[in-house]
Amino acid sequence: MHIKPFNNKNKAIVDVNDKFVPLTYFNIVKLNAGEQFHYKVSGYETCIVPATGTIDVEVIGQTFEAVGNRKVDVWGGEPEAVYVPVGIEAKFTCVTDNTEVFIAGAKYDKVLKPFVVRVAELDLVQYGSDETKTHRKIKHILGQKQANQVGRLLVSELFTVGQGGWSGFPSHKHDTNRLPEETRHDETYNFRFKPNYGSGLQMLQREENKSGDAYHIVNGSTVCIDKGYHPCCVLPGYEMYYFTILGGLSQRSLKQYFQPTHAAQLKTIPGILDMVEKFK
Template sequence: MHIAPYDNQQKPIVDADDAHVPLVYFNIVKLKAGEHFDYRVAEYETCVVPATGTVTVETAGEQYRDIGNRGEDVWDGEPEGVYVPTDTGARITALTETEVFIAGAKFAETLKPFAVRQAELDLVQYGSDDTKTHRKIKHILGAAHHDRVGRLLVSELFTVGAGGWSGFPSHKHDTDRLPEETRHDECYNFRFKPNYGSGLQMLQRVDNEPGDAYHIVDGSTILIDKGYHPCCVLPGYEMYYFTILGGLSQRSLKQYFQPTHAEQLHTIPGIMDMVAKFK
């Protein structure tokens, strides 16, 4: 499902118990310096990630200052975040003008909050220019924080260079059938550089049968509930997408690669290292 950019007025773009992706939650909050935003999400753990600007996050009696260091856009610096436990109130106070992503996943237990600073990011780069799959991933809540989080995975994905594909070879994660696959709902928010760039999100629900395709622009939100889902960016543009994954029965993601294209796993440098980071 594609949600075109709109002024959400601080209200969730993907709310709790969404009809398409009930395991994840997503909100965008825009604040001027000195403004604050309070929230609490029952039954969902969340992560506050400034897309731009710097904030202070207060939650569960803790205060995390100077979160975020990016200026003009998501390419201008490294991400940082704060993990907010399930059913726990949080206040975000803007120290500068800021745009904040709030990512969430359904999880019943209440854990302890913590901050993820730039030096604690889990980074991976894979693919190649030759295979048109060159990209880098910055895991905010990835394998490095596995024991401190319930079901939520949060990362930022960047194409390396202009143009190319992401999420290929095509994979899915819509059915709990370990050890082959896990059920993880997924949500993306896209940005392009320059911001008038665009791309395409494919969603093929059945192998070797025609699927859907969505024209994605700067600010597009995509919900992945079922099927194989590669995406691409037009030549001459860079693409970024903020990624939220919520697992049904476990946090670690087990992707099932589309049989038609699975042989190409061996042609893309570093792809298995990438897969291992979604833990």
């Protein structure tokens, strides 16, 4: 499902128990200097990630100061974040002129401890090649390094390297719990483009060897992946970013099932198997 950009007025874009992706939660909050935002999401663990600007975050009496360092856009530095346990109230305050904050969430039933993710705790991966039109880098915010601190939530930022190209290829899915071949993980994206008038295409093929859906994605588009194979691409001459939220049904580690039609392409894309191992 494609949700076109709109003024969400700091209210959830993908709310709890969403009919398409009930395992994930997503909100965008925009504040000016000195403004605060309070929230609590029952039944979901969440992660606060400033897209731009800097915030102070308070959770259960703990204060995490000066989270976030990007000024203009998501290409302007490395992400930072704060993990918020299930059902716990969090408050953050804008300490720069303005801020745009992503709140990612996944359904979970245990209360863990809050923590901050600084630049040094990120897990950075780059794979693909210009020749195969699959060159991209991934910044894992809640990834393998945080495996023992989080329940079901995976959060990352994905960037195309250079202009144009494909992401999420070879086509894969993760909509059915059938270990060891595949796990059920709902997924939600928010896209950005550089320059911001760029655009791309999100494919969603729900059945093998049958035509599927295609969405024209623009700066600020949100896409919910509930079922099917889902590669995406960006127009030549533009760079693409997407904030990625994965919520697992029975486990946190993601097991992707690659589409048999295109599985041979796994051998042509440098580093892709190492990339797959990072979604744990």
